[in-house]
Amino acid sequence: MTPAIAIDNLTKDFRIPGAKQRLRAVESLSLTIEQGGIYGLLGPNGSGKSTTIKIVLGLLSPSSGDCRVFDLPSSNPAARKRVGYLPEAPYFQRFLTGRELLQYFGRLSGLSRERLHERIDSLLARVGLEDAGDRRIGAYSKGMLQRIGMAQALIGDPELLILDEPTAGVDPVGAADIATLIMGLKEEGKTILLCSHLLSQVEAICDRVAIMGKGRLLREGTIESLTRDAGDGALRIEGLASGARAEIEALAVERGGEVVRSSKSLEDLFLELARSDGEETEQ
Amino acid sequence: MSEASQSLAWSFSRAFAIASNTFREAVRMKLFLAMTTLAICSLASSFFFREFNFGSSELKFITDFGFGGMSVFGSALAVIVSAQLFYGEIEHRTAMTLLAKPIHRSEFVLGKFMGAWSTVLCFLAMLTLCLIAALWWRETSLMAEYPDSFQSGRIVQYGSLLGFAFAQALRIGILCSVVILFSTYASSSLFAMVMGVLIWIVGQLQHIATEAWGAVDSWILKGIYAFVSYALPNLHLFDVGEGAALGENLSLVLYAKLAAYALLYGTFYLAIASASFNRREL
Numbered sequence: 330m331t332p333a334i335a336i337d338n339l340t341k342d343f344r345i346p347g348a349k350q351r352l353r354a355v356e357s358l359s360l361t362i363e364q365g366g367i368y369g370l371l372g373p374n375g376s377g378k379s380t381t382i383k384i385v386l387g388l389l390s391p392s393s394g395d396c397r398v399f400d401l402p403s404s405n406p407a408a409r410k411r412v413g414y415l416p417e418a419p420y421f422q423r424f425l426t427g428r429e430l431l432q433y434f435g436r437l438s439g440l441s442r443e444r445l446h447e448r449i450d451s452l453l454a455r456v457g458l459e460d461a462g463d464r465r466i467g468a469y470s471k472g473m474l475q476r477i478g479m480a481q482a483l484i485g486d487p488e489l490l491i492l493d494e495p496t497a498g499v500d501p502v503g504a505a506d507i508a509t510l511i512m513g514l515k516e517e518g519k520t521i522l523l524c525s526h527l528l529s530q531v532e533a534i535c536d537r538v539a540i541m542g543k544g545r546l547l548r549e550g551t552i553e554s555l556t557r558d559a560g561d562g563a564l565r566i567e568g569l570a571s572g573a574r575a576e577i578e579a580l581a582v583e584r585g586g587e588v589v590r591s592s593k594s595l596e597d598l599f600l601e602l603a604r605s606d607g608e609e610t611e612q
Numbered sequence: 613m614s615e616a617s618q619s620l621a622w623s624f625s626r627a628f629a630i631a632s633n634t635f636r637e638a639v640r641m642k643l644f645l646a647m648t649t650l651a652i653c654s655l656a657s658s659f660f661f662r663e664f665n666f667g668s669s670e671l672k673f674i675t676d677f678g679f680g681g682m683s684v685f686g687s688a689l690a691v692i693v694s695a696q697l698f699y700g701e702i703e704h705r706t707a708m709t710l711l712a713k714p715i716h717r718s719e720f721v722l723g724k725f726m727g728a729w730s731t732v733l734c735f736l737a738m739l740t741l742c743l744i745a746a747l748w749w750r751e752t753s754l755m756a757e758y759p760d761s762f763q764s765g766r767i768v769q770y771g772s773l774l775g776f777a778f779a780q781a782l783r784i785g786i787l788c789s790v791v792i793l794f795s796t797y798a799s800s801s802l803f804a805m806v807m808g809v810l811i812w813i814v815g816q817l818q819h820i821a822t823e824a825w826g827a828v829d830s831w832i833l834k835g836i837y838a839f840v841s842y843a844l845p846n847l848h849l850f851d852v853g854e855g856a857a858l859g860e861n862l863s864l865v866l867y868a869k870l871a872a873y874a875l876l877y878g879t880f881y882l883a884i885a886s887a888s889f890n891r892r893e894l
Contacts, residue, residue, distance in 0.1 A: 383708075383894070386708075386711075386712045387711075387712075388708060388711060388712065388893070388894040389893045389894070390893065401618055405618070405619065405620070406620040406714050406715060406716055407618045407619050407620040407714065409712060409713060409714040409715075410620065410714040412712070414709065414712040416705070416708055416709050416712075418705075420704060420705040420706045420708055420709050421706060421709065422633070422637065422706055424636070424637055424640045425633075425636075433629060433633050434709075434710075434713060436625070436626070436629040437626055437629055437630075437710070437713040437714070437715055438713055438714065439623075439626075439714070481709070485713070485714075
């Protein structure tokens with residue numbers, strides 16, 4: 330099956346006005362995101378996530394390397410027929426109502442007038458904005474903006490959804506609702522590329538993750554493999570005297586048992602990678 | 613399936629969707645209302661000159677005021693609206709969400725141009741209607757007051773007023789396309805507005821460069837004059853107000869030539885704008 334996104338040796342440099350040298354935002358990045366499932370793209374601020382997403386969406390062009398979406402160059406507008414995008418801060422025309430915004434983006438996505446009305450009603454209901462559809466977006470709360478953003482990303486029924494911080498500024502209940510919506514989309518067979526700083530949520534819903542730092546790929550794999558590989562071998566035993574602990578370990582092995590080492594959480598791994606990457610750069 | 617067969621066909625319907633949304637935004641901007649009010653007030657102010665009792669020449673005075681309002685406020689609105697509506701999408705980052713949809717950037721450029729131009733056309737239409745109504749009402753009063761001056765009937769050429777409005781619509785179309793061209797690579801809407809005003813002024817004086825072209829010996833100056841003559845539009849051509857105000861009927865051929873001239877320059881600037889915007893990184 331054709332990968333949803335195939336990035337090969339991608340590098341992106343930005344010109345700095347008035348300076349000879351260029352700023353390297355992404356360096357030799359290679360990533361393959363297969364169809365189906367939820368893929369998390371993680372990294373601290375300035376790690377190159379947004380630049381990578383913009384290249385995937387054709388908003389930026391790579392300095393070198395290749396980026397393909399469903400086997401089409403990301404610069405080809407046809408590639409975006411199968412893509413929906415929710416931006417980090419919801420950048421929408423504030424003078425429009427929620428319904429008008431969906432009509433506008435629906436028309437741009439090539440939906441017929443009949444299909445559009447039906448789709449708008451169902452999407453407003455799906456994101457819980459059926460009562461706010463005729464209100465101006467300028468009067469929406471942050472949570473409502475994220476929800477109308479989800480609706481506009483879904484208007485063209487895309488196969489690939491790129492969600493940049495979908496829960497930013499949303500209260501815990503709203504964030505849980507969005508997570509449920511994302512899980513539902515996965516069950517419908519959609520591919521989701523999720524950028525989020527909410528690591529517990531990423532850990533709960535993503536199948537695979539890539540962790541970026543300073544424009545480079547630091548780790549990539551399933552959450553289970555990443556956290557297991559990164560486990561520090563600590564054995565947590567509570568309520569025992571120190572001497573008894575060694576006896577218990579020895580006994581476990583002697584009896585044919587296995588001492589299961591505790592693994593790190595994704596959050597621990599992320600922080601460790603981000604910090605060590607920062608220290609390496611300083612040196 | 614080959615990549616060529618998976619290309620996205622260029623669509624006027626998407627460009628129209630962008631244009632209608634741009635128009636809606638412009639109408640909801642308070643600026644549009646402010647400019648229209650200002651222009652109508654300037655037209656209404658011409659009625660104060662009734663105190664001087666100009667008789668039938670008062671009609672020419674009102675016409676000149678109306679034409680001035682259409683030309684000056686129309687051009688100012690074209691510069692501001694085009695820069696604001698195009699660059700505003702980049703500044704407020706709404707262009708990112710929009711261009712992440714399956715659309716060509718040239719559709720975006722054309723849609724923005726059509727939206728901005730139709731906004732100024734609305735303004736011109738309103739002002740033209742106000743001018744015609746004002747002139748009709750005043751001419752009727754003067755006909756009753758000075759019947760000797762109107763023995764051969766009404767003296768205002770209302771068809772020529774529409775002709776003048778048409779010429780201004782074309783001139784403003786060129787101006788909108790120039791401002792959109794500058795907005796495609798500008799780093800602020802102010803830059804696009806300043807460049808738009810400069811082109812407006814230079815365009816009004818372009819005929820001087822054309823005349824000077826043949827008169828100078830220096831090749832450098834000849835080159836500069838040639839560039840100004842060909843690359844910049846001669847906006848002075850659209851100043852048909854004097855003839856219309858004097859009651860002179862302008863030929864349809866002249867309007868057709870003006871339309872062809874505007875189409876040529878408008879297409880030229882929008883083609884460059886599309887090429888420039890295609891390279892722009894958002």
